[in-house]
Amino acid sequence: DAKTTQPNSMESNEEEPVHLPCNHSTISGTDYIHWYRQLPSQGPEYVIHGLTSNVNNRMASLAIAEDRKSSTLILHRATLRDAAVYYCIRRPSASGGSYIPTFGRGTSLIVHP
């Protein structure tokens, strides 16, 4: 049970913004939302995480719904190197419960030149 739901795949054109959705309707108040991506033939790598407020870093932005039941990873200008599988998972706060970090199937992002 991944506890998050994502579309199987999405497509984008290079240089265009990409919005990758994730549903986590059963999230608890102390769970963080983490996003990872897995490039071909590599291990997953951390992208961004957040709790309630929107977050930005050099890789992406994370928009979290006000009710926290969903979030969106935003790649502002997709490049061919962004073609990967993107996963969102729940992670407890450091003082929260210790449940298994479960990865679902993620969203396979295809970027067209």
Added chain:
Amino acid sequence: DAGVIQSPRHEVTEMGQEVTLRCKPISGHNSLFWYRQTMMRGLELLIYFNNNVPIDDSGMPEDRFSAKMPNASFSTLKIQPSEPRDSAVYFCASSAQQGGELFFGEGSRLTVL
């Protein structure tokens, strides 16, 4: 820091042989995770340790699989005897705290003939 280090990167063996995969987590991290990835089943958590103690091994497929963490800087995943259906990429990941960012190794690709 060199990141999470896994060995071997590739292993080809024959059915019935013992396989040992190794992982060195990032220094100072106290949580360690073993995942298995296949096309059919995606990324599955096999077992995770916190402070060298196995917390949840419910993902371990069967008794042929065993994992140990004798100290904070080393873990092994052993398959004995191996079977063709064990062919997969095995990832090790570590985190600094239970809810923290996961850092993955590059994986060990196992092929059992």
